[in-house]
Each structure stands twice: as C-alpha cells, then as structure tokens.
Amino acid sequence: MSSTTIRNRWLLAVLVFxxxxxxxxxxxxxxxxxxxxxxxxxxxxxxxxxxxxxLDGAGHALVERRARTDExxxxxxxxxxLYKGLEVFEGEAITHVDASDAVELTSSLFGEIExxxxxxxxxxxxxxxxxxxxxxxxxxxxxxxxxVLPRGERSDVDRLVWHVRVNGHTAxxxxxxxxxxxxxxxGELVWAFDSLxxxxxxxxxxxxxxxNVALDTDFASGTYALRDTTRGGxxxxxxxxxxxxxxxxxxxxxCPTFTRATNVFGNNMKNSTDRSTAAADAHxxxxxxxxxxxxxxxxxxxxxxxxxxxxxxxxGNQYENAFWSDSCFCMTYGDGKTTFFPLVSIDVAGHExxxxxxxxxxxxxxxxxxxxxxxxxxxxxxxxxxxxxxxxQDPGDWLIGERIYRxxxxxxxxxxNAALRYMDEPSxxxxxxxxxxxxxxxxDVHYSSGPNNHMFYLLANGGTSKCNGNVVSGIGRNKAGAIxxxxxxxxxxxxxxxxxxxxxxxxxxAALYGLGSAEYDAVAAAYAAINVN
Amino acid sequence: xxxxxxxxxxASLVLxxxxxxxxxxxxxxxxxxxxxxxxATARIDGSDLTVRFDGVPNDSRCPTDVQCISAGDAxxxxxxxxxxxxxxxxxxxxxxxxxxxxxxxxxxxLVKLEPRPVSTRPTPRGDYLVTLRVSRAR
Numbered sequence: 001m002s003s004t005t006i007r008n009r010w011l012l013a014v015l016v017f018x019x020x021x022x023x024x025x026x027x028x029x030x031x032x033x034x035x036x037x038x039x040x041x042x043x044x045x046x047x048x049x050x051x052x053x054x055l056d057g058a059g060h061a062l063v064e065r066r067a068r069t070d071e072x073x074x075x076x077x078x079x080x081x082l083y084k085g086l087e088v089f090e091g092e093a094i095t096h097v098d099a100s101d102a103v104e105l106t107s108s109l110f111g112e113i114e115x116x117x118x119x120x121x122x123x124x125x126x127x128x129x130x131x132x133x134x135x136x137x138x139x140x141x142x143x144x145x146x147x148v149l150p151r152g153e154r155s156d157v158d159r160l161v162w163h164v165r166v167n168g169h170t171a172x173x174x175x176x177x178x179x180x181x182x183x184x185x186x187g188e189l190v191w192a193f194d195s196l197x198x199x200x201x202x203x204x205x206x207x208x209x210x211x212n213v214a215l216d217t218d219f220a221s222g223t224y225a226l227r228d229t230t231r232g233g234x235x236x237x238x239x240x241x242x243x244x245x246x247x248x249x250x251x252x253x254x255c256p257t258f259t260r261a262t263n264v265f266g267n268n269m270k271n272s273t274d275r276s277t278a279a280a281d282a283h284x285x286x287x288x289x290x291x292x293x294x295x296x297x298x299x300x301x302x303x304x305x306x307x308x309x310x311x312x313x314x315x316g317n318q319y320e321n322a323f324w325s326d327s328c329f330c331m332t333y334g335d336g337k338t339t340f341f342p343l344v345s346i347d348v349a350g351h352e353x354x355x356x357x358x359x360x361x362x363x364x365x366x367x368x369x370x371x372x373x374x375x376x377x378x379x380x381x382x383x384x385x386x387x388x389x390x391x392x393q394d395p396g397d398w399l400i401g402e403r404i405y406r407x408x409x410x411x412x413x414x415x416x417n418a419a420l421r422y423m424d425e426p427s428x429x430x431x432x433x434x435x436x437x438x439x440x441x442x443x444d445v446h447y448s449s450g451p452n453n454h455m456f457y458l459l460a461n462g463g464t465s466k467c468n469g470n471v472v473s474g475i476g477r478n479k480a481g482a483i484x485x486x487x488x489x490x491x492x493x494x495x496x497x498x499x500x501x502x503x504x505x506x507x508x509x510a511a512l513y514g515l516g517s518a519e520y521d522a523v524a525a526a527y528a529a530i531n532v533n
Numbered sequence: 534x535x536x537x538x539x540x541x542x543x544a545s546l547v548l549x550x551x552x553x554x555x556x557x558x559x560x561x562x563x564x565x566x567x568x569x570x571x572x573a574t575a576r577i578d579g580s581d582l583t584v585r586f587d588g589v590p591n592d593s594r595c596p597t598d599v600q601c602i603s604a605g606d607a608x609x610x611x612x613x614x615x616x617x618x619x620x621x622x623x624x625x626x627x628x629x630x631x632x633x634x635x636x637x638x639x640x641x642x643l644v645k646l647e648p649r650p651v652s653t654r655p656t657p658r659g660d661y662l663v664t665l666r667v668s669r670a671r
Contacts, residue, residue, distance in 0.1 A: 246655045320593035323601040325652060332652070334593065339606075339629070348602050355600040366600055374600070401602060420603050446595075446604045 035067060038075035042095025045103040046079070049093070053111035059084045060113075062093065073099040081109050084117045088148045089163060089181070110150035113158050119146060119184035126162030126187070130180035133189045140168030149181050154191050160184040165195065171254030172240065175221040196220060200229045205280035206266035209345045209403040211393035213284050217263055226258040226265060226276070226283050231290045232301060232308030239283040241275055242312040242332070255312050258283075270341040270409065275314060278342040282311040282333055285349020285385075292350070292385045293357065296478075297485050302329070302356035309356065313344060322348050324355035331356075336404065345403040346394050350385030351378040362492035368441035369497035372448025377488055379421055379449060380456050384481050398423040398457055423457040425466045426450030435467035435531045436498045451530040452501060456480060458526045465529035472529050475522045483508045483523060502527040564668050566644050571661040581615035584641055586663050587622070589656070594627060596652040604628055607646055609663055613639070640670040 050056045062079040069075045074096055081091030088110055096104040123144040131140050142164050149161040161181045170176050180192040203217035203224060218227040218236065229236035240255035258265060258279045266277035286309070293299040300306040312332045319334025322343040331352040333344045355378050358364060364374035379400050387396030394403055399419035402408060407418050419429075426432035432450030433440065440448045451467070458465060460481070462474025474480075483505055490511075491504035505523045513519035527533065560578040561567030569575055574585040587610040595601035606628040614620045618637030625634050625643040634641040645664035650656050 247653070316593075318591060320591070321595060321601050321603055321605040323595065323599035323652065325599045327598065327653075332599070337591065343602060351602055352600075378600075378602075444604045446601075 031069065035069060035075060037101075038069070038095075038097035039064075039067065039077055041097045041101055041103050042075070042077050042105075045105055046093060046095055049105055049107060049109070053109055055081075055109060055111055061085075065092075083113050083115065083148045086117055086146055086148050086160075088113070088150055089154070089161075091148075091150060110152070110158075113148060113150060115148060115158055115160050116185075117146075117148075117160055119160060119162070121162065121182065121184050121187040123162055123164075126182040126184065127164055127166065129182045129187060129189050130162075130164035130166045130178065130192070131168065133180055133192050134166050134168075134176060134178035135170040136166060136168040136176060136178075137171055138169060140166055142166045146184060147181075149190060154181070159190060161190060172256050175223060175225075194235065198227075198229060201263055203263040203265060205284050206264065206268045206277065207281040207284055207393075208266070208268060208270040208272065208277050208342065209281055209394050210284055210389075210391050212268070213280070213391070215265060215280060215283050216287060217265075219263070223259045223261065224263040226279055228283070228287060231287065233306045234308045237286055237290065237308050237310060239279045239286070239311040239313065241279065242315045244314050244317050244335070246316050255310075278313040278333065278335070278344050279311075281342070281344035281346075282313050282331070282349060285344065285346050286311055286331070286353065288346060288389045289350045289353040289381075289385050292381075292388045296384075296388065296481065299357070302353060303360045309353070311349070313342070322352055324352040324359075326356070326359050329356065336406070339406060340401075340404045341406055341409075343401070343404050345401060346389055346391065347382040347386040347399075348401055348404065349382075351382035351400065354378040354381035354385075357381070358488060362488045362496060363494050364488075364492065364496060365494050366445060368445075369448060370495055371445035372440065372443070372450075373452055373492075373496060373498070373501050375445045375449035376452035376456070377484070379423065379453050380481070380484055383423065384477060387477055398461070421446070421449070421453060423453040424461075424463070426454050427466065434465070437531070440498070451532070452498065455526045455530045455532070456484065458529050459483075459522055467530050470525065470529040472525045473522060475519050479513070479519055482512055483519065486512060498527075498530075498532050502532050561667070564666065566664050566666050569663050569665060571658045571663075575665075577667050582636075582639055582667065583614045584665060584667065585612040585614075586610075586661075586665075587612055588658050589646065589661050592650050592656060594646075594649055596650045599652045609643055609646055611641060611665075613641060635670055638670055640668050642666045642668070 061082040063082060065078045065080050067077040077095045079093045081088040090108060091110050092108050094106040126144050127142040144162045144164045147161055147163040149155045149159045151158050162184050164180045167177045177196040178192050179195045181190045183190050198218045198220040201217045201219045203215040205213045205215040207213055216228040216230050218225045218229050227236050227238040231237050238257045240257045242255050258276050266280035267274045269277060290301060302309055310330045312330060315332045315334050318337035320336050320340050322333045324331055335342050358374055358377050364370040366374055399416055399422055401420035402416045405418045408415055422428040427434050432447040434454055436451045458472040460474055460477045462472055464471050486508035487504040491507045509520040509523045560576050562578045567575060569586040571586050571588050574583050576583045590608050590610060592607040594605040594607050606626050609625050611623045611634055613636040616637045616639045621636060623634035625632055627646050632643050644666055647662045
C-alpha cells in the first residue's frame with residue numbers, strides 16, 4: 001500500500017465540521033444539535049492546544065475518530081493525529097464537553113515532528129522483517145501501514161515506519177500476532193509487541209492421577225491451549241510437548257504448547273496414547289503450586305514477581321526422572337518406563353517448582369548438607385501443595401511421589417507400598433537416614449534430605465521420632481510451613497547446613513510467634529528429634 | 534612433503550586402530566576396579582573371562598545442570614564370555630537393583646558410571662566410561 005493511498009484514506013475519513021452558529025448553550029437542544037455544539041466548543045479548545053504544541057502549521061492535522069455523549073451528558077470527541085496524511089502512532093486527543101459547556105482536554109499529541117515521508121523500504125521487505133522478528137514459521141498474513149512513530153517511549157527519534165501486524169504461528173505457539181514497527185528508511189525493526197488478544201477459559205483436565213479437574217486454558221483463533229493467562233506474566237504459564245527429545249539447546253528444538261479443538265485435555269489413562277494426559281497433570285500441578293504460594297505465603301510465582309514459567313512433558317525416551325532448571329526457568333517431566341508412570345503427580349510438580357522458589361531465596365547449594373536441605377525444602381512444599389489441593393483422587397500425605405510408582409497400581413487400585421521418600425520415616429527407602437550425623441553430607445542430596453524431612457513431619461504433625469524416640473507435639477502444617485518458608489526466605493544462606501537450618505527455623509519461629517512461644521519450642525524439639533541441638 | 538603426509542596418515546591409522554580396539558590393552562586383575570569405554574572389551578587377567586561394555590540404553594540419573602525429584606538410575610549393558618558359562622548379556626544399574634551381574638562362578642560389579650548427564654543433550658555412547666570389578670561369586 002503506498003503512502004498516497006493511505007493519505008487519501010485518512011483524508012476521506014476527515015469529518016467536516018459544520019458551524020451551527022450562535023450561542024446554543026443555555027437552551028434545550030436536540031441530541032444531534034448538542035453533539036454539534038459540543039464539537040465546536042471542544043474544537044476551539046483544541047485549537048489553542050495545537051498552537052501550544054506547534055501543531056497548527058502545514059502538514060499537521062487531526063481527524064475525528066468517534067464522538068459520543070455519555071449517560072451524564074458529557075460529550076467525548078476522540079481525534080487521531082496525522083502528519084502529512086500519515087497516522088502518528090498513539091497521537092491522540094479527546095475533548096470532553098459537559099452540559100454546562102465546560103470543556104476539558106485529554107491529550108497525547110506529539111509536537112514538532114519534522115519528517116520526510118517518502119519510504120525507502122518497501123512494504124514487502126518490512127513484512128519479512130516483521131515476521132522474522134516475531135519468530136513466525138510457515139505461512140503468515142500481514143497488514144503493513146505507513147505511519148509516524150514519534151520519539152518517546154517507543155522510539156528515540158521521530159521515525160517514518162511501516163507498522164506491520166503479522167499473524168501466523170511460531171515454533172512454540174499455534175497462534176501468534178505481533179505488531180511490528182520497521183523503520184521505513186533503514187529497514188531496522190524498531191519495536192514490536194505481542195498483540196494477540198485471547199480469552200481465558202476453563203478447560204477440563206482428565207488427569208492420570210488427580211481425576212477430572214478444572215484447568216485454566218486459553219482460547220484464540222478457534223483453538224484451546226494449555227496456557228494459563230491468569231497466572232504468570234508475559235502471556236501466562238503454559239505446558240508444552242517436548243516430543244521425547246533431550247537436545248533442547250544445541251538444535252533449538254521447539255516445545256509446542258498443547259492445543260486442542262475442544263477444551264478437554266487428557267483421557268485419565270496412565271499408559272495414555274493421548275499425549276495431553278500427562279500435560280493435564282503437569283498444568284494442574286503448576287496451577288496448584290502457584291496458588292499455594294500466593295494464597296499461603298503471599299508470593300507471586302516462583303520469583304515473587306510473577307515471572308511466567310512452563311512445564312515440559314514427554315522429555316527424553318522413557319525418562320524416569322523430573323527436574324527444575326534455572327536455565328529455562330521451567331519444570332521438565334519424563335514419561336517413566338519400568339519403575340514410574342509419567343512423573344507428573346501433584347507433589348512432584350510442587351517439588352520441582354519449589355526448587356525454583358529456593359533458587360530465588362536461600363539458593364542452598366545443591367551438594368552436601370545444604371543440598372539435602374534444598375531437596376527437603378522441595379519435599380516439604382511439594383507435600384504442603386498436595387495437602388492444600390485437597391484432591392480426593394490424590395489426597396495429602398507424607399510420602400513423595402507415591403502416585404507415580406507403577407508398583408502401587410494394580411488394576412486401577414492404588415496402594416501406597418512404595419514412594420521416593422517417606423517423611424514420617426525416611427529410612428523406609430533403604431538409604432535415607434532418620435538422624436543427622438556428621439557423615440550426612442556425603443550422601444546424595446535426595447537422601448541427606450531425610451532427617452530434615454523427618455524434622456518437618458514431627459514439627460507439623462507431631463509424633464515419636466524414628467531417630468531417637470523423642471516425642472514432639474506438632475503445631476500443624478500451616479504454622480510449620482510458615483516457619484519453614486520464613487526460614488528459607490529470610491535467614492538461610494547458600495551454605496546453610498543442618499545446624500544453620502535449626503537456627504534459621506528458630507529465628508523464623510521467634511519472629512512469627514515470639515521467642516519462647518510454643519511454636520519456637522516445637523522447632524527446637526523437632527530438631528532435637530533428629531539429633532540437631 | 535609426501536613423506537610428512539605419509540607419516541601423518543600412518544599415525545592417524547594407529548590412533549584409529551587404538552580407538553577402535555576391541556580389547557582393552559591392559560588385562561585387569563580379579564578383585565580390582567578397572568575402567569571400560571563403551572564398546573570396549575576387557576579380558577580378565579589369569580582367566581578366560583571377557584567383559585564387554587555395550588552401552589547405556591537408559592540414563593535417568595539427575596543431570597548435573599538441574600535439580601531433580603530423584604537421584605535417578607542408569608542401565609548399563611554388559612556382555613560376558615568365558616568363565617565356564619555360556620556367553621550372556623547382562624543389565625546392571627547405578628541405583629536400582631541389580632548392581633552386579635552373575636556369570637557362572639563370577640561376579641561383575643558396577644562400581645561407577647561416568648559422566649553424569651546434562652539436561653540439554655544426549656550423552657554420546659563413546660563418552661560413557663564404566664568402572665567394574667570382577668570377583669569370584671560368593
């Protein structure tokens with residue numbers, strides 16, 4: 001589209017202002033006459049403003065976009081700024097005239113623009129640059145319009161630009177729309193923003209471990225996606241299909257977001273051929289964990305600032321593990337093989353996401369005693385998320401990963417014979433100790449977590465120590481969780497060991513409930529019950 | 534110049550031959566740890582027992598660059614010959630049972646598997662190095 005065509009389009013849109021003549025205020029006017037009168041008053045006020053901004057010279061113009069009188073009798077007339085017939089991006093003014101003829105002005109007009117409006121870069125090149133910048137692959141559609149991008153927040157100087165709206169899909173997003181601004185003199189992509197307007201929806205998740213659950217999904221262009229626009233900034237948290245690959249970085253393999261024509265994900269089967277079943281569980285676990293931290297600890301997401309995260313399911317080939325990665329700021333889940341079904345249960349999701357939280361708080365080094373405490377932190381919050389979910393298909397317990405064990409399922413009947421870890425008695429796994437000892441740090445972090453897991457169980461639930469027989473009176477999961485959260489957030493450092501964890505938890509208990517309170521004493525008793533004094 | 538190229542080619546052949554060698558040049562002793570690269574075979578000193586490290590068909594050990602739900606496990610495939618028993622392939626594990634392959638009167642124990650994986654790329658087969666120990670079975 002040439003600049004002349006655009007200019008003509010806008011010129012055709014210019015409204016001719018009819019001067020009604022005479023003072024009309026003070027008389028009862030018809031709605032039509034009232035609108036004409038208000039336009040006149042507003043326009044007169046606007047002219048003075050244009051002179052102030054030096055927008056009254058040649059090349060500058062305003063066109064009316066819309067006029068309406070609201071329920072209070074105030075007439076609002078909206079104007080678009082033009083320069084040499086081209087729209088000035090975000091250059092707008094609104095006049096407001098009330099029934100008593102008082103005039104107000106809202107202005108975001110840009111003054112002192114001086115530009116040559118002959119483009120040197122054709123629209124085709126601008127479209128290509130926009131699509132490339134948006135990461136679109138395959139077929140796409142574009143609408144280029146020549147505009148002025150004024151200096152300010154969007155650009156350091158006034159620029160003649162091709163404003164290109166491109167629609168298509170990226171390697172990871174089935175539906176994408178970007179507004180890109182390409183310098184029409186140089187071809188440089190100056191600025192772009194994601195302009196896809198989607199609708200948050202509630203989908204049906206037919207999970208493998210948690211039954212049928214509500215999933216926050218997204219609807220755009222006739223497709224439902226496992227994207228949660230209600231949680232996580234920058235478009236929301238999402239769940240994607242890793243397509244059984246591992247080589248994620250070297251070859252830049254995409255992980256496309258799960259989409260369906262209907263708002264149903266999964267089929268409740270653990271050996272499912274429907275790849276969205278594991279995704280439904282992971283998406284649900286992410287929702288639950290996000291809400292647990294928000295509702296219980298007032299924390300906005302993993303980093304506390306609402307940064308979005310995502311879950312990758314179907315990682316690797318029959319991969320029997322799940323992990324958190326600081327690099328991608330995401331959770332990753334394998335499908336399992338002989339020991340596990342897909343590792344996507346609620347407590348596993350809570351565990352992994354809590355590694356992310358830990359990385360933003362004490363950031364306990366993932367080795368030795370501090371590594372064991374890091375693992376224990378994830379087990380603690382994975383468990384608290386499971387309890388808070390209050391899901392009848394996967395109720396809260398003090399086991400970690402019990403739902404993912406193939407051996408625990410017989411004909412659809414679940415029996416918790418095996419688990420990754422047992423917080424009520426860590427030694428049940430055959431490796432984790434119940435007691436702290438000076439050699440604890442030599443164990444893998446998934447086993448040196450044992451004593452602290454047991455401490456937390458005793459603190460929250462109460463009971464007899466499997467370490468030394470001490471009897472501890474529990475203070476409940478909520479108080480124990482609040483103490484532990486404050487301990488990692490405010491008192492522990494990366495190198496904290498078990499003795500330091502005890503001190504941190506005591507400091508947290510004192511801050512929350514008072515020095516010498518029952519809660520403070522319970523923390524001391526719980527650590528004494530794993531031989532940390 | 535030609536002689537230099539010929540020497541370089543000869544050296545390369547020697548290196549390739551060494552790299553592709555089917556049998557470990559040093560025969561490991563009974564009851565002593567020894568290392569094998571994937572694809573290599575070791576003859577146990579003082580016996581007709583040979584152990585070949587065929588590969589790692591599944592490696593779910595926790596990668597070094599991430600934080601996991603579990604320590605994870607890797608499966609190591611061994612092929613054992615001689616020792617008065619029929620040739621047999623065995624699977625041993627780094628974490629799960631069994632850690633040991635029984636072959637007639639002999640025991641082959643998996644001591645260590647290196648390197649640990651990273652999350653962003655598969656470990657090439659040739660990078661795997663297994664540490665084993667062969668003993669008389671008790």
